[in-house]
């Protein structure tokens with residue numbers, strides 16, 4: 001049960017992000033619908049330093065509509081690494097839409113994994129790809145653990161889907177903006193259910209720009225929600 005009346009904290013002042021690894025961001029500039037230029041990326045990283053973020057995974061989209069090649073992303077990442085001199089650890093991976101392009105990249109092992117052998121994946125919010133569970137099994141057969149981005153935002157998923165995903169060792173990654181209702185009441189409700197049932201393994205901001213960061217840091221959450229989020233174990 002969530003208490004009816006309790007103190008609320010701004011995310012930026014709650015300590016949630018202090019010592020935190022951001023496992024999902026679109027801060028690598030000019031490669032997707034996220035941050036446009038390197039100056040803005042550096043501004044965001046400086047703000048991250050101020051709230052104690054320890055490391056960041058840059059996870060640009062790869063999908064049929066945004067067909068970033070791994071080489072191109074590696075080049076852009078090297079530019080950002082050269083330009084950034086601060087204390088935050090920067091890491092490159094990608095957020096992979098489960099579409100035909102992904103199937104091609106998986107068959108060629110042309111991938112940018114997260115944390116060695118994990119792959120951050122997403123689907124449409126409205127409907128699953130054909131044979132979602134078969135595809136997730138093929139990812140595992142190829143030697144990767146799928147991390148499903150923002151599971152609370154998939155309107156087609158049922159509680160049973162979430163249970164099945166966790167049972168097949170698919171890791172679920174919470175989108176932190178869901179905690180302040182940035183994606184609506186339904187995603188917020190699903191997020192609380194997943195949190196209560198201990199189903200999340202990672203948290204990411206899914207940050208796309210500085211304005212979004214401002215909204216996130218100013219967003220308020222209850223003390224019990226704050227505590228539950230801090231308890232999410234990240235591998």
Ligand SMILES: [Fe+2]
Pocket residue numbers: 024025026095149206
């Ligand atoms: Fe994302």
